[in-house]
Amino acid sequence: MARTLKQAIDEHRPLVVPSIYDGISALLVRDLGFHAAYIGSYATGAAKYGVPDIGYIGLEDMADQVRRLAPVAGVPIIVDGEGGWGNPLHVARSVQVLERAGAAATHIEDHVFGKHLIGKSHILPVGQAVDKIKAAVDARDSTNFMIIGRTDSFLTEGPAAAVDRVLAYQEAGADGVFVAGYLDAENQSRLRAEARVPIFTVDLPTRSAADHGAEGADVVLYYALAHQAAINGIRAALEVLAREGSTTSIEKELGSVVDLDAFLGIGPAREKARKYGLLD
Incomplete structure (x- = not known):
């Protein structure tokens, strides 16, 4: 891999990252000159099994996607690590498996269950979520492999608490932070001011990548684009x-x-x- 994900983020603000889910989408990302790609559980479940993204996809499903598609795309791959598939010990093994499969980064989220099914997901206590981030950081082989702390607490606890959570994940060693949800201007400003690591987001309706960048995002994940198309x-x-x-x-x-x-x-x-x- 010619460039690391950290280098790609430094060189492209914001870094635009389309999803891939099969060989054709991976070839297109390569041919069109994108600098990174995203493999999510949403696209993986849809493409491999025709199921919604409600927790059906396991570690080996994601690792298999990385093994097959990373060499085709030829760019750093950000992979959805769900909640690490268990407790901190499971998170550690998940990080090792994904890194060895060829991923460049993974995001670990703090929801227990309910994402995409209900408005307010069940969220881990922040201390337990912090322990998962610490386990992920400890488990990786290379510091080039980025651990991204993601929170799904936006609807459950509100935007201010969501920012509190990702800043706690930053303190635990996360190399990037990711709030899954809309932040108002006040909380966006606070996150931008206090984050010492890249800020990840997903593309939101009516917003361009440049819009997200102006709001403080360093990386914009187009997680559903390829399979929607x-x-x-x-x-x-x-x-x-x-x-x-x-x-x-x-x-x-x-x-x-x-x-x-x-x-x-x-x-x-x-x-x-x-x-x-x-x-x-």
Whole structure:
């Protein structure tokens, strides 16, 4: 990996990080020149199993995605570490597994259950969440592997308490902080003033990456973009096929199999085959 995630964050403010969930999305991120990519449990559950993001996805699901996609994308990978899949001992092992799989960073969150199901998730006491961050920091092999402390307490405890929490995670050794939720101007200003580490956020409706950067974000995760686009594109094509019994009306938009093969690297594969005497 040519650049570390820390270097990418230093060089691009804010760093725009699209999601990947399969080989095609990983190739597109590489080809379009992005400097980092995100593998989330949301996209992983949707792509691998067709399930919502309510805790079905385990450590090995995420590690498998990293092992397969990091070499394809060729950029630092930020991976969703959920709540570390257990207590601080489990968090430590999760960090080791994800780092060895090829991730550049993981975020560890403080919710117990309820994310995406209810407005107010069940949140760990802050002391227990701090212990998870400490365990994550202690477990990594390299300081280049970033531990990001995430809070989902925004709706449960309010924005001020959410800022308190991520600042506590910073004190515990987190290399980045991430409030999952909207912060008002007062709390955004406080977080920006007191954070000594990069601030992560997700893209919010009506806001550009530049808007997020102006509000203090150093990294913007576009966690749902790739699979949202895929769902809409596949649905549109299949609706044409179901309605018309043909795809002739959208052949121009689809492109050809020749184009697809070229995107997937058939040219270099042919050259290697000729080199080794497999083709005339």
